Amino acid sequence: MTKEQGNIGTKSVWAGEADVLVHGATQVPVVVSVAYNYDDMDEWYDVATGKKQGHIYGRNTNPTVQAFEEKVRILEGAEASTSFSTGMAAISNTLYTFLRPGDRVVSIKDTYGGTNKIFTEFLPNMDVDVALCDTGNHEKMEAEIEKGCKILYLETPTNPTVKITDIERMAKKGKEAGALVIIDNTFATPINQNPLELGADLVLHSATKFLGGHADALGGVICGSKELIEPIYHYREINGATMDPWAAYLLLRGMKTLKLRVKQQEINAVAIAEFLLKQDLVEDVYYPGLKTHVNHDIAKKQMRGFGGMLSFSLKGGMDAVRILLPNLVYANRAANLGAVETTYGPARTTSHIECTPEERAKVGIPEGLVRVSAGIEDTEDLIKDLEQAFANL
Structure with a gap:
């Protein structure tokens, strides 16, 4: 061997x-x-x-x-x-x-x-x-x-x-x-x-x-x-x-810790996605691990796991995002992903900052869309953090 x-x-x-x-x-x-x-x-x-x-x-x-x-x-x-x-x-x-x-x-x-x-x-x-x-x-x-x-x-x-x-x-x-x-x-x-x-x-x-x-x-x-x-x-x-x-x-x-990190990030991403689905103020949740995802079956076929990335959009758009994100404790509000710390950020200042609002809308990215990169924290703490942040909405 x-x-x-x-x-x-x-x-x-x-x-x-x-x-x-x-x-x-x-x-x-x-x-x-x-x-x-x-x-x-x-x-x-x-x-x-x-x-x-x-x-x-x-x-x-x-x-x-x-x-x-x-x-x-x-x-x-x-x-x-x-x-x-x-x-x-x-x-x-x-x-x-x-x-x-x-x-x-x-x-x-x-x-x-x-x-x-x-x-x-x-x-x-x-x-x-x-x-x-x-x-x-x-x-x-x-x-x-x-x-x-x-x-x-x-x-x-x-x-x-x-x-x-x-x-x-x-x-x-x-x-x-x-x-x-x-x-x-x-x-x-x-x-x-x-x-x-x-x-x-x-x-x-x-x-x-x-x-x-x-x-x-x-x-x-x-x-x-x-x-x-x-x-x-x-x-x-x-x-x-x-x-x-x-x-x-x-x-x-x-x-060296890639597999360990990815597995914990996926556990957290699933929990966050399921929490967001239950929130009245959330308009849409995008995560291939959800059965409601339009291409869930394709993801199941070609992936061994669904990963630590998800996104969601809030009713109220950026006005709601401006309230929610600053109230999160276990979160970096930054233009990065894949890190051990959970990171949140609107697409307009992260993945698609180079694009105009019209260009983002054209490819199906609303201004209030938030990208979430789940970290390796204890799942319970991330969910509690989201609960208290949503209470401010």
Whole structure:
């Protein structure tokens, strides 16, 4: 048995680290050197040209970063992986690697706001055609794919409305059209979903969120075949969105407790969602673990768990939000998610701050929608906190 053969919780602790451990240390070192010395000129050349394993310059590769990439690669069951300075760098670098003027992208309307801006602003300026479909309307998406598709890009569950797309169905249709199928797996994490097993070509994460889990390090990562990862890595090494080794160390440390955190976050998310359903002042609750969720059956089919993310809208919109959120005690009111602390925030100042009210409304995000990232606190305390906060409404 090797350290890569255990269950996913065990892999989160052990996988990907052995090659960079030194001096009998049990933890991956933080290697901050920018350059690496070679006395043998031929060995230096072989490393620089990829004929031999090693490192030459920090913008290209780094031992600490390498360990992080390996751990995520193993958790996602991929052949290769590469990392980035942020989640948005992972998304943008991947899209820019493969897209050329005249190409066509098919995606969904309510991806994360930054991703949406790439689709609605940056790619059209590059003469790339983008078709955005209603999330969950698989027939419409299939019809758009048939018109031509270089990249099929999906985010499931979505941020912040936690909508679900059938990955297996869409990946099959995408491949029939010759499309590259990319899945943002940030919300689900490798604990609850492995898109490559469902037919996707590439899976990416904003590592800043659940992978790190402590809101103290930025990063992004993408996994897939070696054939696809190599050009993405080349684009990143030249354009410079390199992960910092200190961030890689913090992300590695966070990932050791990934399964434990995700399971407790899910317990809390379920409890919060069920509490919100009973509140007269709550208009809608969005959580794929609820039987009332429009795509609950698809989520059950492709996910091992429903995760720690949910959202809800209040009667009274932002006026009600302005009262409720400041009265919560066990909550960060912040533009982040996936951390050990429970975090609340309106979509208009978190996931979709880049968008206008009209743009948010167009993709089904009301101004009073609140995104909730459940933390790892005791469930009873979070519910009591919500009870006292709702009393103020």
